[in-house]
Amino acid sequence: MSFETLGLSDAIVRAVKEAGYTSPTPIQAQAIPMVLTGGDLLAGAQTGTGKTAGFTLPLLQLLSLSKSAPANRTAARPVRALVLTPTRELAAQVEESVRTYGKYTNLNSAVIFGGVGINPQIKQLKHGVDILVATPGRLLDHIGQGTVDVSKIEILVLDEADRMLDMGFIHDIKKVLAVLPKQRQNLLFSATFSDEIKALADKLLNSPQTIEVARRNSTVEIIAQMIHPVDRDKKHPMLAHLIKSNSWEQVLVFTRTKHGANKLVEQLGKDGIGALAIHGNKSQAARTRALAEFKDGTLTVLVATDIAARGIDIDQLPHVVNYDLPNVPEDYVHRIGRTGRAGATGEAVSLVCVDEHQMLKDIEKLIKQTLPRQVIPGFEPDPTAKPQPIQLRSGGPGHRNQGERSGQGRSRGGNGGGAAARSGQRPAGAAPRSGAPARSGGGPRSAAPQRNGGGRGR
Structure with a gap:
């Protein structure tokens, strides 16, 4: 199977190939066509399966071909897709994937998380972005300050939902859901289908398709x-x-x-x-x-x-x-x-x-x-x-x-641990699991440059 057969546009397939991938991973082969139908999806996928590209590729496709797609990269536009992740590192990686695979579209993106200054984020959001990747705490900061408009969201992705629940973000997630448009497509990705995840899926998803994919290699x-x-x-x-x-x-x-x-x-x-x-x-x-x-x-x-x-x-x-x-x-x-x-x-x-x-x-x-x-x-x-x-x-x-949800500092060889988070900041948690497929024989990885970092704090 190739990416062309999944219904992706030439612009997106071109970017995927330039990133070094020729064939999709199992989760990509299943998830991409399902997401393109516009319905809700509940997907079970662990680290290393390629799940990030499993939702970023069809998300880019849907937004770039919709009637509300921007005419060019500089035109003002509302946020139409929101990806929530539990940690800063993962948020940075997902947004990098969006930029990598959307390079030949007119879509743009931004990533916002805590632990860094909010003003540069406000400046970027003011002009408008198509796809916003965020950690829950910092997103609520922006919503509270009126610096982000989520009233036009068409697609919501909850990535690593199990980890978000583990880290105590369920109340933040509910606050975000309360201000989003009722009519939207919802995609929930989780490594496990615990009772809590099933309860969240029941409330969030509307007649979802369900897929569960093991790691490419055990x-x-x-x-x-x-x-x-x-x-x-x-x-x-x-x-x-x-x-x-x-x-x-x-x-x-x-x-x-x-x-x-x-x-x-x-x-x-x-x-x-x-x-x-x-x-x-x-x-x-x-x-x-x-x-x-x-x-x-x-x-x-x-x-x-x-x-x-x-x-x-x-x-x-x-x-x-x-x-x-x-x-x-x-x-x-x-x-x-x-x-x-x-x-x-x-x-x-x-x-x-x-x-x-x-x-x-x-x-x-x-x-x-x-x-x-x-x-x-x-x-x-x-x-x-x-x-x-x-x-x-x-x-x-x-x-x-x-x-794990507190401020931060550095320790090398004996210079113990460090500067607390700025007063007034929200606790910060961080993470790893990236959502990336293995390269051998497979689809895009969710790799990202580490200039953005990761975690939750405000």
């Missing part, structure tokens, strides 16, 4: 997964040992909490290993800078919390390390899905102490396989060690979502 097939049993106080030395002994040059490391991320960055810095952290207490500039350095290869280790990591979309990322296992088993799949992209193989390593044995069992139950264990010589775990309840350490299981 993580089992293309990602080498390994468990290294280790005592909790030996995790940092083991990580440093693995990085140095294996000459790892680009490693994404997940910690359970922001405090743990900062501490690990400081410890690795003392070991002579360049590391930066991204999480909710980091400034927007610091997060953007850390991602840019990690992507261009000048930074060896990027330490992230689950929410802050949403939006990291890097082809050929070779190593992901679970320094702490996630509290939610599904997050394990999201984490290791950062590697094994673009048809490449990847390696996912988890450092597991006695406190995390139940978490590991839950993960293995979810992915329906027993992961291989390998004890590293010199780091043999103490067989008499007793587990400690994780909620007594590092803020506990609920800590992740509480803490």
